[in-house]
């Protein structure tokens with residue numbers, strides 16, 4: 523379900539700058555294989571957030587086929603930054619690595635295969651930006667586990683924060699309840715300046731002050 527009016531969405535997509543053939547091919551592949559990727563509007567938002575925050579080190583939880591990772595990598599590459607991205611689906615990791623290599627970004631993006639809740643405690647780095655886009659039931663734990671790795675002044679960003687609008691209606695499904703818990707957790711976290719941007723399915727943007 524869309525959280526905005528279709529005619530407004532259509533307008534936003536019509537205005538979006540054309541992507542290069544690789545990203546367009548990935549968008550078509552995701553569409554025909556029912557792989558939920560962020561798409562060009564949220565891709566652009568991530569790119570702009572990473573660039574304006576001058577992020578060098580980015581952590582992504584939920585790689586899928588590497589689409590959002592490529593947007594992030596292109597933002598950090600000029601600063602010699604890098605993206606660490608985690609996904610537990612071996613088939614998707616394989617496709618992501620191929621797409622990242624086709625984008626010429628294999629030195630910028632490190633793909634880790636595994637369950638994020640197991641991988642996160644093994645990471646010893648500090649990140650300038652964290653992007654969360656995994657299964658929704660792990661959002662609260664993924665936030666709690668990754669927040670200590672976010673530097674002061676860094677951005678925590680999460681996709682699907684409005685979950686088709688169900689969070690605002692108090693929906694009872696497991697995923698909706700998890701997203702309600704997550705949105706409250708981040709919004710009430712001391713030292714975090716948080717807003718949900720109602721773009722596509724809602725993008726939570728939280729600054730660690």
Ligand SMILES: C[S@@+](CC[C@H](N)C(=O)[O-])C[C@H]1O[C@@H](n2cnc3c(N)ncnc32)[C@H](O)[C@@H]1O
Nearest residue numbers: 559560584586589590609610611637638656657
């Ligand atoms: C919505 S897709 C990510 C889309 C991607 N960020 C993009 O827009 O291009 C979610 C991905 O998270 C992965 N995932 C879900 N739960 C996970 C977990 N606990 N640990 C690691 N990966 C997970 C799934 O395998 C899936 O590929």
